[in-house]
Amino acid sequence: MKSISKSLFFALCYCTFTFHVPAENSPESPPVPYHISCGDKEITDSDGRQWIPDGEFLASSDSGDDTEVATAQYPDPLLPSAVPYMNARIFRSSSTTYKFQVYSKSRLWLRLYFYPATYGKHDPSGAYFSVSANGITLLNNFSAAVTAKAFTQAYLLREFSLMPVVSGHLNLKITPCKESYGFINGIEVIPMPDIFQKPVAIVGYREETLDLRGSTLQTMFRLNVGGQFIAPHEDSGLTRTWYDDLPYLSGDSIGATSLAKKDVNIRYTAEVTEDIAPLIVYSTARTMGPYSKVNLKHNLTWIFQVDADFTYVVRLHFCEFQLSRIGERVFDIFLNNQTARRGADVIAWSGSMGTPIYKDFALYVSGVPGVGEIWVALHPTISKTHKSNRYDSILNGLEVFKVNDTNENLAGRNPLPSKMLIDAEEAQKQLQTSESTVEEMVAGGVASCAVVLAVVVFVRKKNASKTVNLLPIDGTGSSNRDRSGGSGHRMSIAAGLCRHFSLSEIKSGTKNFSQSKVIGVGGFGKVYKGTIDGGTKVAIKRSNPSSEQGFHEFQNEIEMLSKLRHRHLVSLIGYCEEAGEMILVYDFMANGTLREHLYKTDNPPLSWKQRLEICIGAASGLHYLHTGATYPIIHRDVKTTNILVDEKWVAKVSDFGLSKCGSNLTQTHYSTMVKGSFGYLDPEYFRRQQLTVKSDVYSFGVVLFEVLCGRPALDSDLPKEQISLADYVLRCQRKGALRRIIDPHLKGEINPECFRVFTDVAAKCISDNGIDRPSMGDVLWYLEFCLQLQESPGGDDEAEDMAKDAYDTATLSIEEEIADDEVYSPRLTPVFSMIADPRGR
Ligand SMILES: *[C@@H]1O[C@H](CO)[C@@H](O)[C@H](O)[C@H]1NC(C)=O
Ligand SMILES: *[C@@H]1O[C@H](CO)[C@@H](O)[C@H](O)[C@H]1NC(C)=O
Ligand SMILES: *[C@@H]1O[C@H](CO)[C@@H](O)[C@H](O)[C@H]1NC(C)=O
Ligand SMILES: *[C@@H]1O[C@H](CO)[C@@H](O)[C@H](O)[C@H]1NC(C)=O
Ligand SMILES: *[C@@H]1O[C@H](CO)[C@@H](O)[C@H](O)[C@H]1NC(C)=O
Ligand SMILES: *[C@@H]1O[C@H](CO)[C@@H](O)[C@H](O)[C@H]1NC(C)=O
Ligand SMILES: *[C@@H]1O[C@H](CO)[C@@H](O)[C@H](O)[C@H]1NC(C)=O
Ligand SMILES: CC(=O)N[C@H]1CO[C@H](CO)[C@@H](O)[C@@H]1O
Numbered sequence: 001m002k003s004i005s006k007s008l009f010f011a012l013c014y015c016t017f018t019f020h021v022p023a024e025n026s027p028e029s030p031p032v033p034y035h036i037s038c039g040d041k042e043i044t045d046s047d048g049r050q051w052i053p054d055g056e057f058l059a060s061s062d063s064g065d066d067t068e069v070a071t072a073q074y075p076d077p078l079l080p081s082a083v084p085y086m087n088a089r090i091f092r093s094s095s096t097t098y099k100f101q102v103y104s105k106s107r108l109w110l111r112l113y114f115y116p117a118t119y120g121k122h123d124p125s126g127a128y129f130s131v132s133a134n135g136i137t138l139l140n141n142f143s144a145a146v147t148a149k150a151f152t153q154a155y156l157l158r159e160f161s162l163m164p165v166v167s168g169h170l171n172l173k174i175t176p177c178k179e180s181y182g183f184i185n186g187i188e189v190i191p192m193p194d195i196f197q198k199p200v201a202i203v204g205y206r207e208e209t210l211d212l213r214g215s216t217l218q219t220m221f222r223l224n225v226g227g228q229f230i231a232p233h234e235d236s237g238l239t240r241t242w243y244d245d246l247p248y249l250s251g252d253s254i255g256a257t258s259l260a261k262k263d264v265n266i267r268y269t270a271e272v273t274e275d276i277a278p279l280i281v282y283s284t285a286r287t288m289g290p291y292s293k294v295n296l297k298h299n300l301t302w303i304f305q306v307d308a309d310f311t312y313v314v315r316l317h318f319c320e321f322q323l324s325r326i327g328e329r330v331f332d333i334f335l336n337n338q339t340a341r342r343g344a345d346v347i348a349w350s351g352s353m354g355t356p357i358y359k360d361f362a363l364y365v366s367g368v369p370g371v372g373e374i375w376v377a378l379h380p381t382i383s384k385t386h387k388s389n390r391y392d393s394i395l396n397g398l399e400v401f402k403v404n405d406t407n408e409n410l411a412g413r414n415p416l417p418s419k420m421l422i423d424a425e426e427a428q429k430q431l432q433t434s435e436s437t438v439e440e441m442v443a444g445g446v447a448s449c450a451v452v453l454a455v456v457v458f459v460r461k462k463n464a465s466k467t468v469n470l471l472p473i474d475g476t477g478s479s480n481r482d483r484s485g486g487s488g489h490r491m492s493i494a495a496g497l498c499r500h501f502s503l504s505e506i507k508s509g510t511k512n513f514s515q516s517k518v519i520g521v522g523g524f525g526k527v528y529k530g531t532i533d534g535g536t537k538v539a540i541k542r543s544n545p546s547s548e549q550g551f552h553e554f555q556n557e558i559e560m561l562s563k564l565r566h567r568h569l570v571s572l573i574g575y576c577e578e579a580g581e582m583i584l585v586y587d588f589m590a591n592g593t594l595r596e597h598l599y600k601t602d603n604p605p606l607s608w609k610q611r612l613e614i615c616i617g618a619a620s621g622l623h624y625l626h627t628g629a630t631y632p633i634i635h636r637d638v639k640t641t642n643i644l645v646d647e648k649w650v651a652k653v654s655d656f657g658l659s660k661c662g663s664n665l666t667q668t669h670y671s672t673m674v675k676g677s678f679g680y681l682d683p684e685y686f687r688r689q690q691l692t693v694k695s696d697v698y699s700f701g702v703v704l705f706e707v708l709c710g711r712p713a714l715d716s717d718l719p720k721e722q723i724s725l726a727d728y729v730l731r732c733q734r735k736g737a738l739r740r741i742i743d744p745h746l747k748g749e750i751n752p753e754c755f756r757v758f759t760d761v762a763a764k765c766i767s768d769n770g771i772d773r774p775s776m777g778d779v780l781w782y783l784e785f786c787l788q789l790q791e792s793p794g795g796d797d798e799a800e801d802m803a804k805d806a807y808d809t810a811t812l813s814i815e816e817e818i819a820d821d822e823v824y825s826p827r828l829t830p831v832f833s834m835i836a837d838p839r840g841r
Pocket of ligand 4: 141413
């Protein structure tokens with residue numbers, strides 16, 4: 001009771017603070033929320049936030065103002081907005097500091113923005129400086145360039161939680177290191193709710209707690225687990241940014257994402273208010289998946305790179321929206337391999353379904369300075385006392401905060417570049433030593449991309465079929481470990497890459513667009529097989545002259561495509577825009593389309609395992625399109641001719657170029673072409689004129705049956721009731737006769753349990769209603785599970801038992817656990833309906 005009234009009191013205080021009219025420099029007045037664009041004029045950012053110049057906050061010692069204002073040489077396309085990044089204040093000495101008049105009984109957020117770019121004669125690699133706030137060291141010997149490079153980010157945002165400022169002054173001091181300079185692009189000083197009131201349990205110490213009330217903290221990570229990016233303006237006025245957790249997941253088990261159904265009422269409590277997290281964080285979750293016995297064999301693990309030799313607070317946000325009884329989902333929480341909590345039970349903690357709760361844990365991270373890790377792992381609790389029929393864990397949100405050390409310091413070392421970065425640099429060095437013609441060619445590409453299209457550009461080796469990872473899609477710092485290896489479904493976001501080709505290069509590579517070179521025809525135009533650089537095979541997609549796609553769309557498309565890099569997506573190599581031609585150049589896929597290997601073909605039949613692996617690859621590519629970018633991208637034309645295979649049988653999704661993406665609500669000038677192919681079209685699309693990511697799931701379900709049955713999605717040569725594969729398989733499944741229609745080449749090859757899981761998930765994909773279909777991530781999970789079942793077939797009692805159990809749980813819980821995309825985020829539906837509505841354009 002006491003704690004409730006206390007937090008209510010704080011909530012009330014906070015409300016009065018925010019709604020009070022600011023009156024400067026009075027102890028009674030609230031802190032002024034400052035948004036300062038350094039070295040700039042008064043200006044509004046793309047979210048409509050007003051930024052003010054920094055001049056009036058500067059105070060110089062007797063030696064005078066030793067700062068200058070500067071503008072970055074060019075904007076990196078991954079900057080979310082020009083404000084506050086494009087302008088900076090340069091500090092040549094420490095004689096000038098920022099002084100803010102602030103009086104606040106509550107904590108303050110101090111956000112520092114850095115864009116390491118060339119400012120006039122200042123090279124970004126030359127800036128080393130420290131930053132302190134009221135005597136607390138926030139950054140030391142800090143190189144924004146080194147840090148941004150190591151984390152493959154274009155810009156850096158550092159958020160600190162300062163203790164209440166009752167002196168009336170906040171002094172922010174930027175001190176350049178010897179023979180160096182300092183710079184800063186933006187500063188925000190914002191009153192924040194006091195979210196660090198409660199003492200925090202220290203992992204590994206039974207009774208001890210950490211009191212955070214006297215500490216300064218730095219936000220290291222803030223993730224909407226199992227959900228999407230949440231932009232600052234979507235977080236109830238608190239302007240926090242929440243990122244997707246996927247890049248931090250480790251290892252082979254990534255679990256399943258789910259979202260609360262419409263009828264679950266998720267609501268705040270006295271303890272968990274919007275100050276703690278927006279409701280949207282609590283309405284999505286990551287669980288381990290429906291197969292209890294599989295779950296028992298894994299941990300659901302997130303890994304974070306941090307500075308060693310500091311104490312961190314890990315805040316876990318929970319909200320149970322699928323189960324309602326105590327004891328139904330009980331799990332252990334491990335931090336850095338130590339038990340933080342046994343028998344965590346969200347319902348037991350929160351009291352009911354739909355009630356959010358959070359738990360804080362403090363832990364000291366040891367290790368070599370600069371290179372520490374935080375592992376957060378969940379595992380179902382195994383207990384003899386209460387027998388659960390479900391073994392699973394859940395997490396909805398996760399924050400990691402760094403706590404100042406005993407020297408009032410928060411600064412760590414500059415991070416070391418990741419392995420993939422070192423590889424990339426080597427590639428570049430190699431390039432520099434190769435022939436000058438290559439250099440010129442690449443340099444030309446760089447210039448046109450950077451200037452004309454503002455696409456991020458990195459060099460590509462002349463013969464490299466592999467691209468290097470330099471920048472994450474949203475520029476927001478996914479962890480810097482290379483996760484492309486291992487489990488095979490981790491994403492490897494490669495370098496933005498966009499080379500400009502001349503029309504004569506294209507013509508000579510395709511024998512003047514010779515008909516003999518045509519390998520495909522689509523709505524966009526013709527696809528040619530061609531060669532570049534005297535032998536490298538490429539696929540060249542030439543826009544139909546009558547195509548309604550305009551130059552703007554073409555540019556947008558290149559910009560989007562060059563940022564989408566994944567092992568299971570066909571890579572864009574470059575483009576040509578000349579004499580009215582709009583041409584895209586892609587990697588050539590030696591083994592052609594998936595369909596060419598399934599039916600009506602002279603190619604030898606694929607084995608079941610090969611088919612599963614191709615399906616897993618394609619599912620992984622689509623999953624990346626749906627979740628890898630800040631906003632979901634709908635492919636709109638998933639079919640067996642858009643799944644290509646390279647010479648190593650790696651499946652790659654192609655033709656996502658004209659995909660719609662919900663990135664910009666006001667962007668309406670998409671191509672008017674109706675995409676999608678008969679036999680694969682989401683029936684819901686016809687009914688409701690709405691296209692969602694679940695439309696791709698439907699089409700992919702048809703692909704799965706095509707792969708299983710070895711026949712086209714539509715075959716008008718067949719009797720009427722068999723023409724549509726989707727209808728036919730559902731009818732057969734109801735009669736229990738599915739086995740009879742599988743591809744004769746596969747007879748006797750498919751493990752029965754694998755068959756059941758495969759057909760079950762494929763049938764779910766082609767459910768009539770999008771709400772009943774699994775997400776692409778779930779499909780991926782089931783397919784990988786199928787492969788496991790296929791590879792460790794029955795006979796072994798345990799495996800069989802596991803498979804049976806898995807199957808029973810699966811049939812039950814797919815319905816139960818897979819929720820509706822549309823309730824997830826209200827902002828998605830209008831976008832998609834607008835995109836899908838042909839009258840809207
Ligand atoms: C946790 O244990 C694993 C396996 O023993 C080890 O590889 C990893 O480094 C440990 N993590 C931490 C943060 O100590
Ligand atoms: C899960 O993590 C804990 C703590 O590191 C470890 O003891 C346990 O063996 C792990 N379990 C599995 C199945 O990997
Ligand atoms: C952080 O700084 C405060 C104030 O100096 C100090 O009381 C506290 O112990 C420090 N925190 C840690 C974890 O050392
Ligand atoms: C400053 O950082 C750079 C790069 O991380 C490092 O090489 C250098 O030794 C550091 N200098 C000091 C004084 O710590
Ligand atoms: C480039 O080609 C050379 C010679 O064909 C080969 O040795 C080298 O491995 C290739 N590089 C890459 C990255 O494929
Ligand atoms: C392509 O056309 C040009 C003139 O239109 C001609 O000079 C050239 O020989 C042609 N090249 C090929 C490979 O046919
Ligand atoms: C959205 O697109 C429109 C038109 O292309 C553009 O003017 C606007 O700046 C874009 N908004 C954002 C937030 O990117
Ligand atoms: C049809 C086709 O192109 N098949 C090729 C697929 O890749 C393998 C391995 O490189 C070749 O042996 C096949 O000829």
